[in-house]
Amino acid sequence: MDWSRIKTILILVLLITNVLLGATYVQSKLAFEREREEQLDRVVALYEQNDIGLDGVELDFPDKLDSIAVSFESHTEADVQKFLGDDYETNNNQYTKGNSRIVLSEMSLYYELREIPDEVYDQGLPSEVIEDAAARTKLSKMADETISDLGYAADYSISGYFQRDEYRIVNAKQVYQGYVMDDALMTFIYYRDSLVAFRRTWLHINTDHSTNKYDIISVDRALYVTLSKLDEGDEITEIGISYKLNDSGAVVSNLIAGEAMPFYRIAVSDGNTYYVRAISEN
Numbered sequence: 023m024d025w026s027r028i029k030t031i032l033i034l035v036l037l038i039t040n041v042l043l044g045a046t047y048v049q050s051k052l053a054f055e056r057e058r059e060e061q062l063d064r065v066v067a068l069y070e071q072n073d074i075g076l077d078g079v080e081l082d083f084p085d086k087l088d089s090i091a092v093s094f095e096s097h098t099e100a101d102v103q104k105f106l107g108d109d110y111e112t113n114n115n116q117y118t119k120g121n122s123r124i125v126l127s128e129m130s131l132y133y134e135l136r137e138i139p140d141e142v143y144d145q146g147l148p149s150e151v152i153e154d155a156a157a158r159t160k161l162s163k164m165a166d167e168t169i170s171d172l173g174y175a176a177d178y179s180i181s182g183y184f185q186r187d188e189y190r191i192v193n194a195k196q197v198y199q200g201y202v203m204d205d206a207l208m209t210f211i212y213y214r215d216s217l218v219a220f221r222r223t224w225l226h227i228n229t230d231h232s233t234n235k236y237d238i239i240s241v242d243r244a245l246y247v248t249l250s251k252l253d254e255g256d257e258i259t260e261i262g263i264s265y266k267l268n269d270s271g272a273v274v275s276n277l278i279a280g281e282a283m284p285f286y287r288i289a290v291s292d293g294n295t296y297y298v299r300a301i302s303e304n
Contacts, residue, residue, distance in 0.1 A: 062242040075257035091231035093279035094129040095224045130223040152183035204264040237302040244286035244298040257291040
């Protein structure tokens with residue numbers, strides 16, 4: 023028996039089998055991509071029929087994403103000293119010095135230099151969005167300088183600029199590996215270019231904890247779910263991925279620590295933002 027010839031034949035059979043399997047895989051993947059593109063085209067057409075703009079927004083997202091193990095940062099008297107120095111009075115979780123006050127909670131820090139009218143914080147009252155590019159740039163630099171002076175990490179992006187009377191409000195959210203951490207928020211309030219109030223709720227990323235990788239629904243599904251909430255003439259201004267901790271499907275213990283999950287974040291021209299759970303249930 024010619025074992026050398028048999029070996030050669032077996033190798034050829036294996037090679038042909040691998041080529042056929044590879045071709046089948048490529049064909050299946052191409053068919054899947056075509057089907058997904060067709061589904062997205064149909065949803066985009068629905069938006070066009072309802073006169074809802076989608077021009078210029080990102081529509082390409084990964085198929086899989088990791089969860090992120092997080093815990094809320096604790097603020098201590100070391101944070102108080104960044105604002106008040108060493109000489110201050112203490113009353114439970116409140117720290118005062120002159121007309122300055124800091125309140126620490128389990129997850130947040132609140133600093134106030136002077137009495138701020140309640141309406142500045144009232145989310146139910148209308149705020150004027152600051153559209154002027156020069157004004158936004160100036161406020162962004164002021165926020166950067168504030169964070170640098172306080173010694174906090176600059177791992178954030180500005181999420182909004184607002185004005186109420188002479189108060190300028192800047193909102194920022196934490197960013198990790200390019201994704202917004204939606205539960206982590208800083209608010210800067212300036213009065214005549216001086217910081218008069220500051221709030222910070224931030225996350226610690228537990229890189230030493232194991233996380234899970236999840237299949238992500240396609241963006242057309244997120245858009246389809248959101249369509250019923252939109253009105254004719256609305257425009258989608260941004261689509262992105264955010265991570266949220268306070269979700270019923272997450273592994274959470276009193277919202278102090280857990281597994282942050284990815285959500286599609288869909289921002290609309292009317293100021294509303296909608297979130298769609300990105301993890302596939304299949």
